[in-house]
Amino acid sequence: MRTITVFKGDGIGPEITDAVLKILDAAKAPLEYEIFRVGAAEYEENGALIPDAAFASFEKNKILLKSPITTPIGKGFRSLNVTLREKYDLYANIRPAKSNSAVATPFPNVDIVTFRENTEDLYVGVEEQVDQDTVHATKIITRKASARIITDAFQYARAQGRKKVTCVHKANILKQSDGLFLSIFKEIGADYPDIEAEDKIVDNVCMQLVMRPQQFDIMVMPNLYGDIVSDLTSGLIGGLGLLPSSNLGKDYAMFEAVHGSAPDIAGKNIANPTALLWSGCMMLEHMGELDIAGKIRRAVDEVLEEGSCTTPDIGGKATTTEYCEAIMARL
Numbered sequence: 027m028r029t030i031t032v033f034k035g036d037g038i039g040p041e042i043t044d045a046v047l048k049i050l051d052a053a054k055a056p057l058e059y060e061i062f063r064v065g066a067a068e069y070e071e072n073g074a075l076i077p078d079a080a081f082a083s084f085e086k087n088k089i090l091l092k093s094p095i096t097t098p099i100g101k102g103f104r105s106l107n108v109t110l111r112e113k114y115d116l117y118a119n120i121r122p123a124k125s126n127s128a129v130a131t132p133f134p135n136v137d138i139v140t141f142r143e144n145t146e147d148l149y150v151g152v153e154e155q156v157d158q159d160t161v162h163a164t165k166i167i168t169r170k171a172s173a174r175i176i177t178d179a180f181q182y183a184r185a186q187g188r189k190k191v192t193c194v195h196k197a198n199i200l201k202q203s204d205g206l207f208l209s210i211f212k213e214i215g216a217d218y219p220d221i222e223a224e225d226k227i228v229d230n231v232c233m234q235l236v237m238r239p240q241q242f243d244i245m246v247m248p249n250l251y252g253d254i255v256s257d258l259t260s261g262l263i264g265g266l267g268l269l270p271s272s273n274l275g276k277d278y279a280m281f282e283a284v285h286g287s288a289p290d291i292a293g294k295n296i297a298n299p300t301a302l303l304w305s306g307c308m309m310l311e312h313m314g315e316l317d318i319a320g321k322i323r324r325a326v327d328e329v330l331e332e333g334s335c336t337t338p339d340i341g342g343k344a345t346t347t348e349y350c351e352a353i354m355a356r357l
C-alpha cells in the first residue's frame with residue numbers, strides 16, 4: 027500500500043474526486059488516501075487556500091492527485107496551481123491528447139503529447155505598474171529550466187518509440203528569450219539523431235493543429251504557449267473532460283486534469299471525470315502500477331466505445347455517477 031495526498035478543489039472538484047477514488051478502489055489500486063479540502067471554500071472558512079496540513083501531507087507522501095481549484099481573477103491572489111508548481115519545482119507539465127475512436131470529433135487519429143515548461147516564462151507573475159496606464163510583465167527563460175524540459179521531451183520520445191519532437195516558440199519576435207529556448211532545443215536535439223527535431227512558430231502551430239493535427243507527435247514549449255496550445259489539443263480530441271496531465275519534478279509528482287473547476291456545471295452531477303481518472307492512471311504508471319492503470323484504461327475505453335453511458339460534454343446523457351458505475355461494472 028502506498029499513501030498519496032488528494033486535494034479536493036472547488037466547483038466540480040469534489041464530485042470528480044469522489045468518482046475517481048471509487049474507481050481506483052474498484053480497480054484494487056494499492057493506495058491509501060490523505061484527503062484535504064483546498065481552494066475557495068477552505069479559504070472562506072479557515073483563511074488559507076491550502077491548509078498547512080495539506081502541504082505537509084504532500085511533502086511526506088510526494089505524490090498528489092489534485093482536482094481543480096477556482097482562482098479569483100485580479101489582485102491579491104496568486105494562482106494556487108502556479109504556487110504548487112513553483113514550491114515543489116514541478117517543472118515538467120506533460121499533457122497527452124489522444125483521439126478515442128468512440129468520441130466523435132472532426133479530427134481522427136490525433137496523438138500529441140505536450141511538454142510544457144512549468145516554472146517560468148510569464149507565469150513568474152512579476153508585473154509592475156509603471157504608471158497609471160502602463161504595466162510591464164516579466165518573461166523569464168533560463169537555460170536550466172529550458173534544458174530539462176527539452177531533455178525530458180526527447181527522452182520520452184525515445185522511450186515511447188515516438189518519431190518527432192516539435193519546438194513551439196515565437197523566436198521571430200522574442201529573439202532573446204524564445205531565441206534562447208530554441209537554441210537550447212537545437213543543441214539538445216543534436217544528441218538524439220534517431221528523433222526528428224523541428225521547430226515551428228506558435229501561431230503557425232495553432233493553424234496547423236486545426237488543419238492537420240496528425241503531423242504532430244511530441245511538442246515542447248515554454249509555459250504560456252504550453253498552457254494555451256494544450257487546451258487547443260484537448261478540443262481536438264473531444265474537450266477538456268478528456269485531457270489529463272502530470273506535473274513532475276525531481277522529488278515530487280502531481281497529477282491533475284487540465285480543466286478548471288467548471289463552475290457552470292458544478293453540483294449538477296454531469297461533470298466528466300475522465301480527465302482526472304486518466305491523470306490517476308498516469309499516477310499509477312508513474313508508480314509502476316502498469317497493470318492496474320491498463321485495466322482502468324480498458325474499462326473506460328469499453329464504456330466510451332459502447333456509448334450508451336457517457337457524459338453530456340461528449341454527447342451523452344449519463345450522469346457522472348452512472349458513467350462511473352458503468353466503468354466499475356467492467357472492473
Ligand code: NAI
Pocket residue numbers: 035038093094095096097098107266267282283284285286287288289290291296297298299301339
Ligand atoms: P474550465 O476548464 O473550468 O471550464 C471551461 C469549460 O469546459 C466550461 O464550459 C466547463 O463546463 C467545461 N468543462 C471543464 N471541465 C469539464 C469536465 N470535467 N466535464 C465537463 N465539462 C467540463 O475553465 P474556466 O471556466 O475558464 O475556469 C473556471 C475556474 O477554474 C477559474 O477560476 C480558473 O482559474 C480555474 N482553473 C483551475 C485550473 C486548475 O485548478 N488546474 C485549471 C484551469 C482553470
